[in-house]
Amino acid sequence: MGCIGSKDDALNQDGSDADGGVPGETHRPDKATKTFSKPVWKSDETMTMEEIKSKRDVFWDTQPHYGGSREIWDALKAVCEAEDMETAKLIIESAGIIMGSADMTTYYDERGAKYDLPKYVLSFPTNLAS
Secondary structure: OOOOOOHHHHOOOOOOOOOOOOOOOOOOOOOOOOOOOOOOOOOOOOOEHHHHHHHHHHHHHHHHHHOOOHHHHHHHHHHHHOOOHHHHHHHHHHOOOEEOOOOOOEEEOOOOOEEEOOHHHHOOOOOOEO
8 A cells, every 4th residue: 555645546457547547548539530631820920931830840750759660750751742632541540550530630659659749740730921
């Protein structure tokens, strides 16, 4: 028996924690999102096309080094660059990716690892400078 409020006290008899998950298991979404679209958003500061492209390049060059599967990151990049939603959906399904949000910013792989994408890799802001 542990101290009051310890993780051991929060375990149910079946070994799951109070939230229903098994300790040490990666989070999985309750339901995969079936409908989705690229986000419509406004940047805090007006950005040029070159600035957005530069931010995207930095993101794709660095993000895979912070965790998750390289194959999933590559598939997510292809999703972001897809010309239409049908192609994006096919890539998501074929890679075994679970979409966690309708605005396409949160994903999970089959092991439950979470992948967060900033809006600027998915679409251009409404206030893009020309």
